[in-house]
Amino acid sequence: MNVTPIYHMNYLCRDNIYYIKREDALPYSFGGNKVRKALLFFEDLKQNDSDCVVTYGSGSSNHCRIVANMAAAMGIPCYIISPSEASKPTANSKMIHMLGATIIQCPVTEVGIVISKKLDELSAQKHRPYFIQGGGHGNIGTQAYVNVYQEILDYECSENVHFDYIFHASGTGTTQAGLVCGKIINKDDREIIGISIARKNPYGIQVVLDSVNDYLKSRGIDYEDTADITFIDDYIVNGYGTHNDEILKTIREIFVNEGIPLDATYTGKAFWGMNKFIKSNRITEKNILFIHTGGIPLFFDDLEEFSIE
Numbered sequence: 001m002n003v004t005p006i007y008h009m010n011y012l013c014r015d016n017i018y019y020i021k022r023e024d025a026l027p028y029s030f031g032g033n034k035v036r037k038a039l040l041f042f043e044d045l046k047q048n049d050s051d052c053v054v055t056y057g058s059g060s061s062n063h064c065r066i067v068a069n070m071a072a073a074m075g076i077p078c079y080i081i082s083p084s085e086a087s088k089p090t091a092n093s094k095m096i097h098m099l100g101a102t103i104i105q106c107p108v109t110e111v112g113i114v115i116s117k118k119l120d121e122l123s124a125q126k127h128r129p130y131f132i133q134g135g136g137h138g139n140i141g142t143q144a145y146v147n148v149y150q151e152i153l154d155y156e157c158s159e160n161v162h163f164d165y166i167f168h169a170s171g172t173g174t175t176q177a178g179l180v181c182g183k184i185i186n187k188d189d190r191e192i193i194g195i196s197i198a199r200k201n202p203y204g205i206q207v208v209l210d211s212v213n214d215y216l217k218s219r220g221i222d223y224e225d226t227a228d229i230t231f232i233d234d235y236i237v238n239g240y241g242t243h244n245d246e247i248l249k250t251i252r253e254i255f256v257n258e259g260i261p262l263d264a265t266y267t268g269k270a271f272w273g274m275n276k277f278i279k280s281n282r283i284t285e286k287n288i289l290f291i292h293t294g295g296i297p298l299f300f301d302d303l304e305e306f307s308i309e
């Protein structure tokens with residue numbers, strides 16, 4: 001898949017120089033970090049000669065939309081286990097439906113059991129199901145962002161710039177783990193700052209660290225240190241999917257001035273959190289890269305919030 005663009009943001013040239021990497025511009029199913037991960041998972045699926053795919057996530061899940069799309073394109077069945085608590089119709093849930101995925105709803109506490117049952121059932125019917133963890137978590141998902149880290153290095157090299165900070169929305173921590181592994185492998189000096197959109201510490205940071213260790217171990221690189229992981233849980237508002245007026249204001253500002261769509265669950269929240277973090281830590285005169293991790297369909301869901309009375 002194509003290298004995504006990185007460019008300088010005009011609007012935010014106040015105390016620092018801001019760049020953005022447009023992972024939302026990946027040319028498949030509205031893009032985003034879940035495309036990066038899913039492409040690698042589907043390569044693995046093909047190598048395993050699997051004939052159906054099972055994953056989980058809510059109706060608003062970008063991951064589920066993309067997995068459903070890739071499965072439909074291959075002509076294989078896609079089963080999505082979905083917590084019934086988060087079943088409000090969204091642009092993503094409507095696309096998942098249109099793509100013909102089978103959605104199996106259950107209470108969030110039973111998701112694990114329902115997944116194993118479905119996998120057992122499919123195997124018993126002589127199918128070869130391929131399972132993808134929610135959000136595309138796991139070493140394959142981590143690999144996707146090790147690759148992206150390399151793209152960032154290539155950009156720095158060709159444009160003769162060094163990013164002192166990389167900020168992005170952190171959810172399951174897989175994207176962050178990939179970037180951190182890239183940094184460790186290349187022995188680079190910079191800060192990678194995940195702005196948590198839901199999880200609190202110490203759990204949030206631990207999951208990123210476990211993913212980093214898992215990946216590096218699988219590549220035969222030994223590493224054990226928490227110092228390298230900056231997972232900020234100060235800007236989660238009231239948890240996953242919640243937002244405030246300042247986040248909406250940020251989304252409006254960035255759309256008006258840069259023409260870049262952000263959403264209130266992931267990128268808008270992270271962008272707002274990044275601004276607050278930079279201010280409270282008095283960061284100035286640095287090169288800052290924000291990774292736009294996608295979620296474009298959520299931008300359209302959020303538009304309701306901006307409707308004129």
Ligand SMILES: *Cc1c(COP(=O)(O)O)cnc(C)c1O
Pocket residue numbers: 032033034062063135169170171172173174175176266267293294295296
């Ligand atoms: C899933 C998602 C994230 C979080 O990525 P993780 O790898 O789970 O941390 C961030 N932004 C968007 C738009 C997403 O869909």
